[in-house]
Amino acid sequence: MEPFSHCSSLFFLVLLISGFLYSEVANSIGINYGQIANNLPSPEAVVPIAKSIGITRIKLYDADPKVLKAFANTGVEFIVGLGNEYLAKVQDPGKAQEWVKSNVQAYLPATKITCIFVGNEVLTFNDTSLTGNLLPAMQSVHTALVNLNLDKQVTVTTAHSLSILENSFPPSAGTFRRDLKNCIAPILDFHSKTGSPFLINAYPYFAYKSNPKQVPLDYVLFQPNAGSPDPATNLHYDNMLFAQIDAVYAALGSLGYKKLPVHISETGWPSKGDDDEAGATPENAKKYNGNLIKLICQNKGTPLRPNSDLNIYVFALFNENMKPGPSSERNFGLLKPDGTAAYSLGFSLNSSSSSKGNSSSSSSSGSGQGGINPITIGSSPPGSSSNGYLSISSASATKRYHMISPISMLWMRKRKKNRRGYLRTRQRSIISSISITLVDSYNETKLKSKTMNPNIIKMGRYISNAVFALAYNVSTSVRRTYLQSVSESTTK
Secondary structure, three states, X not given: OHHHHHHHHHHHHHHHHHOOOOOOOOOEEEEEEOOOOOOOOOHHHHHHHHHHOOOOEEEEOOOXXXXXXXXXXXXXXXXXXXXXXXXXXXXXXXXXXXXXXHHOHHHOOOOEEEEEEEEEOHHHOOOHHHHHHHHHHHHHHHHHXXXXXXXXXXXXXXXXXXXXXXXXXXXXXXXXXXXXXXXXXXXXXXXXXXXXXXEEEOOHHHHHHHOOOOOOHHHHOOOOOOOEEOOOOOOEEOOHHHHHHHHHHHHHHHOOOOOOOEEEEEEOOOOOOOOOOOOOOHHHHHHHHHHHHHHHHOOOOOOOOOOOOOEEEEEOOEOOOOOOOOHHHHOOOOEXXXXXXXXXXXXXXXXXXXXXXXXHHHOOOOOOOOOOOOOOOOOOOOOOOOOOOOOOOOHHHHOOOOOOOHHHHHHHHHOOOOHHHHHHHHHHHHHHHHHHHHHHHHHHHHHHHHHXXXXXXXXXXXXXXXXXXXXXHHHHHHHHHHHHHHHHHHHO
């Protein structure tokens, strides 16, 4: 029965990738690997840990040679960081090329470095010198990559705090701060010309922490809730992160950059906090990160960009015991320093990531919602960290939070369900659930294939290639008929 099971799984996989369960979106999830701690395992020990939970993308806050060497030949994609303290230096073309040679080229191609982020949350430090250095530093690093013939495989970007937005509610009204527009516009032009993504750090947790009595917990945790529509677009939002992302898209569009890809370079939820840090519990961390990962694996976009990829980096891999600030700052990790889970996600990251197949590796890593205002999170206080990483919350940022209006809450609680939109959502949910089940079945069979006759495996591959074109045409028709029947049965 094993040969039949293997070939059947291959056939299901062909149907999956050829159109029957076709998805136009290829989402990916990565992890932030911070190291502000004195009790973390060595990079060599982190490699098997990362593999065991299915991590294929990692974002560093520097270009740690120990980490880059340890992950050589693993296939894991890396975003490396060039700290704020280097911005002035790398404006010098020679210094920039020296940095790229030593911190990027030296590890290629064994270590898969795909992106460099130059500076972290620079524009919200309110440091005019630092702000003035940002774009020239980005341009200088990119020029170095061009000179070394690396610009086709490594892109250059920078990570922003969500507090660069002046308006974020409703999402369609998203705009950048007026005092930052003259800085942001040329940066966006750089992204457009070089094909690099726009990175944003977004934390719905801080919205809830700031106002737990008014911000619905289910809304920020991706739990079932009424949600609310954007009155300008009538798009429905049932979680805050997606509203935050769409507010960024709207802000980009207001400056004429509608096509720029937006990647979430940081998001997460702490499993522990001080007494005054509402919501920082293992249960909520499990719901936020677990539901986020499941949502990404369903290959859905946001309401405004349903066909755009979601590239999200969870913060963080480990709890970091030397980070300053409240207790929550030291408890954002999925793992404890000994490699054990800080809390259970309720499923294996390995099995979840498998639903993306190879799509996540092929999409380039360099290449909050509705009636609730997408709360912004500011940068670290100036002077607390040279690279903006030490603290992801600040007292000054809290003052920028926009409170939820009574009208917004009324929209959330008394909205009328858009039946057609609801049907489309249910159809996508059904299709995505089936696709995840089929791919999980395929991966279980693939594990067994190590002991199977190689000729059978080879035959399965030939069958897959042979029926691909036919399956695409047939399955597209089947899928259209299926969706139509669901629609008709629902409207009756």
